[in-house]
Amino acid sequence: MIVGKTRIQLEARLTSPRWLIVAVPMLSVLLASVVGGVFLLLTGHPPLRTYGDLLNNGYTSFYGLTDTLGLATPLICTGMAAAFAFRMNLYNIGQEGQLYLGMVGGAWAGIALAPHLTPFIAVPVVLVTGALFGAAWVLVPALLRARLGTSEIVSTLLLNYVALNLINYFIFGSRGFFRDPSTPFPQGRMIYESARFDPFGTTNTYPTLLVSMFLAVFLFWFVRSSNYGYETSVFADSPSTARYAGMNSTWLTTSVLLVSGSLAGLGGAMYVVGPAGKVDPGILQIGLGYAGIVVAALARYNFVAVILTAILFAGLRVGGSALQASSDPVPIAIAVVLQGAVLLFALGGELFRRNRVVITRVTESHQVIVGEVS
Amino acid sequence: MNSNVWILTFADAISIATTLILASLGAMITERSGVINLGVEGYLLMGAVTGFIVADSTGQLWLALVASIIVGAAMALVHATLTVTLRANQIVSGLAMVIFGTGLSQFIGKPVEGKTRPVIIDKIKFGTLSDLPLVGPIIFGHDPITYLTWLLALSISLYFHRTRPGLILRATGDAPATVDAQGVSVRRVRYLHTVVGGALMGLGGGWYMFARAAAWSQAATTNGIGWIALALVVFASWRPLRAIVGAVLFGFCLQVPFTLQGQQINILPPEIVSMFPYLMTLVVLVALSTPRARRLLGAPKMLGQPFVRDER
Numbered sequence: 001m002i003v004g005k006t007r008i009q010l011e012a013r014l015t016s017p018r019w020l021i022v023a024v025p026m027l028s029v030l031l032a033s034v035v036g037g038v039f040l041l042l043t044g045h046p047p048l049r050t051y052g053d054l055l056n057n058g059y060t061s062f063y064g065l066t067d068t069l070g071l072a073t074p075l076i077c078t079g080m081a082a083a084f085a086f087r088m089n090l091y092n093i094g095q096e097g098q099l100y101l102g103m104v105g106g107a108w109a110g111i112a113l114a115p116h117l118t119p120f121i122a123v124p125v126v127l128v129t130g131a132l133f134g135a136a137w138v139l140v141p142a143l144l145r146a147r148l149g150t151s152e153i154v155s156t157l158l159l160n161y162v163a164l165n166l167i168n169y170f171i172f173g174s175r176g177f178f179r180d181p182s183t184p185f186p187q188g189r190m191i192y193e194s195a196r197f198d199p200f201g202t203t204n205t206y207p208t209l210l211v212s213m214f215l216a217v218f219l220f221w222f223v224r225s226s227n228y229g230y231e232t233s234v235f236a237d238s239p240s241t242a243r244y245a246g247m248n249s250t251w252l253t254t255s256v257l258l259v260s261g262s263l264a265g266l267g268g269a270m271y272v273v274g275p276a277g278k279v280d281p282g283i284l285q286i287g288l289g290y291a292g293i294v295v296a297a298l299a300r301y302n303f304v305a306v307i308l309t310a311i312l313f314a315g316l317r318v319g320g321s322a323l324q325a326s327s328d329p330v331p332i333a334i335a336v337v338l339q340g341a342v343l344l345f346a347l348g349g350e351l352f353r354r355n356r357v358v359i360t361r362v363t364e365s366h367q368v369i370v371g372e373v374s
Numbered sequence: 375m376n377s378n379v380w381i382l383t384f385a386d387a388i389s390i391a392t393t394l395i396l397a398s399l400g401a402m403i404t405e406r407s408g409v410i411n412l413g414v415e416g417y418l419l420m421g422a423v424t425g426f427i428v429a430d431s432t433g434q435l436w437l438a439l440v441a442s443i444i445v446g447a448a449m450a451l452v453h454a455t456l457t458v459t460l461r462a463n464q465i466v467s468g469l470a471m472v473i474f475g476t477g478l479s480q481f482i483g484k485p486v487e488g489k490t491r492p493v494i495i496d497k498i499k500f501g502t503l504s505d506l507p508l509v510g511p512i513i514f515g516h517d518p519i520t521y522l523t524w525l526l527a528l529s530i531s532l533y534f535h536r537t538r539p540g541l542i543l544r545a546t547g548d549a550p551a552t553v554d555a556q557g558v559s560v561r562r563v564r565y566l567h568t569v570v571g572g573a574l575m576g577l578g579g580g581w582y583m584f585a586r587a588a589a590w591s592q593a594a595t596t597n598g599i600g601w602i603a604l605a606l607v608v609f610a611s612w613r614p615l616r617a618i619v620g621a622v623l624f625g626f627c628l629q630v631p632f633t634l635q636g637q638q639i640n641i642l643p644p645e646i647v648s649m650f651p652y653l654m655t656l657v658v659l660v661a662l663s664t665p666r667a668r669r670l671l672g673a674p675k676m677l678g679q680p681f682v683r684d685e686r
Contacts, residue, residue, distance in 0.1 A: 148665075
């Protein structure tokens, strides 16, 4: 591209410098705060003070930070779910629905199975059941994608709305298994105490945080070191290469989507084991599934980085709720605006990570001389 | 149960289809140029809330609709900049726009949340024609934008298949390198059609606000219509006139739960009935992905692929 007398060219980098890998997300957060600041200013909230409150309520105060870590726990799961699928160019955007189903599965195990189990294994059973329900919810889109090539983007998303109505049916529309029979007030039936974790001290952080962090580190290692991880990387780069090398694309597609779904389901079960203890329609308001996509994209599908971006985003949410409840109420939607803006900037920044921008001056020397005969 | 109710449901379906048609026409134009825009849901919400706020402060319906169009075009401009110039992942960029649009519409719509709409789009009175049985409510019972949308679908269809710029557009989606070799700027074609597509989605949101929704509420305004519009593009196999047929069909499915509720028919709980439009969309998608159907569809071949000319 030539603008005036300068020529702007992009050259692909072979390796991205380390500092850019950190600088691009940091700069994205900064630029997103500027965009958010403009909207805050327009609606009559002083941006600096609002951000100060947000920081304090979300990250720097003790209870702010522990609330954030508590909320980050399922968010790490949905972030991993998105990262696991997206890194293979499979766009599972149904984490929201898979998370709901994980919550349903976890609650079912916590009510039906937990009384027959020793407390030591009750919690793992609830978590595993949640993961299985999450995987089951993505089974149909996964098979359709692997067998027929049906776009998983739209199919997983449509199922989010089905899952949403399912939760509403369980809690508001029926007097079934998942609803608390002891009160006319529509709320979920509590799972057995033995199937729940106690929080750390007086905080809202639960031991499940350690489980999700451990899983993130494990997956980080797994996709780099295992044969399976290697095959998914090859498939992501070039499906035809993978096929020529004899890799089974149907199996890879199906299994990656199922693992993705189970990770999101696990997040839902962690919510049951931890703060909720029941099928709680309150989770419908948080949008943990959609936020998981942003978390994964900002982490560039790196599982360890997912932990950090999940904590960042959970803090926005926690700080945002505190702002909404303060004397100068700022709508909590500002947290979602910031999430979207961070992702948009990070996407644009990818170009500079992958390419070197070369600017050269165009001189007059390349004039073509016409009609020169020697 | 009388048949009158079902005629009215069908007329309602045609009416609700307007948003679906506008949104899927927008997505279709964008995709024909080789750019996927998954952000439809976000564009509809932003179009709706912007229209509402403008109407609330000025009382001018047409001004409000223009604002909806502008906001849709502006969002699409961001999408085009990210995906065409900066070569970002189109899918993730579209999703980011959904999240951004959802958040921003909720944020700027907070002060007017729950307020009833200040203006509405009136239906055109055709005199006695509107009172005709059957034909009256179905053909002569709509507002100007609905008729405009039908006309728009027809013109876009002619544009795609009967004009030179339309040919270039389709070529850009199928073989950008060829278009580039012809000396036509791929970048310009993609920018232009992405922005026009976004404008149509914005209008779809604005129209929905003033014709269908009673009041602004972020949670209850679009309810996934944007995603259904995306499935509709596949259903219509990237052809504008088929989008009308599909939209009416999908609109009917969206409308049935309300009719059943209104008639006090409780065969199934309302939550279960509400799942039907989404499940039906899924079934349609599956039916369209069989190898036989795929050959007939004709999706733009380079959909989602950024075009990079080897610059030397």
